[in-house]
Amino acid sequence: MLERNLVDSSPTERDLPIRPRRLRRSQSVRRLVRESRLSADMLVYPIFVATGRGVEHPIEAMPGQRRLSADLAEEAASSAFRAGVPAVLLFGSPRYKDDAATDASADDGAVQEAIRRIKRSTPEVVVFTDVCVCAYTDHGHCGIVSSGEIDNDASLDVMVGVALSHARAGADFVAPSDMMDGRVGAIREALDDNGFEQVGIMSYAAKYASAFYGPFREAADSTPQFGDRSTYQMDPPNVREALREIELDIDEGADIVMVKPALAYLDVIAAARAEFNAPIAAYNVSGEYSMVKAAAQRGWIDEQRAVDEALTAIVRAGADIVITYWAPEVAARLGGSPAR
Numbered sequence: 001m002l003e004r005n006l007v008d009s010s011p012t013e014r015d016l017p018i019r020p021r022r023l024r025r026s027q028s029v030r031r032l033v034r035e036s037r038l039s040a041d042m043l044v045y046p047i048f049v050a051t052g053r054g055v056e057h058p059i060e061a062m063p064g065q066r067r068l069s070a071d072l073a074e075e076a077a078s079s080a081f082r083a084g085v086p087a088v089l090l091f092g093s094p095r096y097k098d099d100a101a102t103d104a105s106a107d108d109g110a111v112q113e114a115i116r117r118i119k120r121s122t123p124e125v126v127v128f129t130d131v132c133v134c135a136y137t138d139h140g141h142c143g144i145v146s147s148g149e150i151d152n153d154a155s156l157d158v159m160v161g162v163a164l165s166h167a168r169a170g171a172d173f174v175a176p177s178d179m180m181d182g183r184v185g186a187i188r189e190a191l192d193d194n195g196f197e198q199v200g201i202m203s204y205a206a207k208y209a210s211a212f213y214g215p216f217r218e219a220a221d222s223t224p225q226f227g228d229r230s231t232y233q234m235d236p237p238n239v240r241e242a243l244r245e246i247e248l249d250i251d252e253g254a255d256i257v258m259v260k261p262a263l264a265y266l267d268v269i270a271a272a273r274a275e276f277n278a279p280i281a282a283y284n285v286s287g288e289y290s291m292v293k294a295a296a297q298r299g300w301i302d303e304q305r306a307v308d309e310a311l312t313a314i315v316r317a318g319a320d321i322v323i324t325y326w327a328p329e330v331a332a333r334l335g336g337s338p339a340r
């Protein structure tokens, strides 16, 4: 027997029980009343670009993901697009590393070649490019090191050089991920000064110094050789500081702002959503991917359900754009179509 007045403020004078379960009775009713919908339209697929030709290196810590040379990255981007994913995010790798990250801004670098190939074969794919130097510096930090410290302002010139090389190759959006102060403004100014007014900026605005990047380090070969990234990436307990970082990046000209990682920072996404009108991207990072993969491989979790639940949670928190290694398979499952 149901208790009467399960909910205090009964809307009826007849004192009938309120039955929220009516809206959960069938799959079709649940579909109708769903408050958040994961869509292929929101997905961005990250691709790690390797040097060489015909190169395909499996990334051990990220089952199913590979480092691909530009020719195969081109194929991966167009197949993701055919599956319904509108965008890719490219990460480069160097032919050589030095203290100035020289190869990061080379016009004939691997990522620059991948951009040109993708835009030539599938021009509709939105190409985002990660702008950072940690994979290109011999010390593995996201900036220029002087006297044992990451020199903010010296790093800006390098980031600008990387962003311009990506713009020249045809990138639609550059995505600075270094967390140096003032880099969005510096890149925006340089893009405009060089005729790239139409190239956008997606800033990694609130990027936390997170343990969840672990598997990515193997993928990008970018582990710092000394210290860690906590003098430039954000401290995990802080949310007001994230809003401050996002505000600054929007003021400096960011078109899209990102919170990274996603799942341990859903409150940051929600706070940013409440505060700002700019599109918000969330990065479902390598550790979030690998944990589910590892558990699924052991039969401890249903991968598909876990993925849908996690990605939907990111959308429910307020993200407009979800960057995820599952993008192609989720889009295929959701029936995304590039033709719409």
Ligand SMILES: [Zn+2]
Pocket: 132, 133, 134, 135, 141, 142, 177, 178
């Ligand atoms: Zn970096």
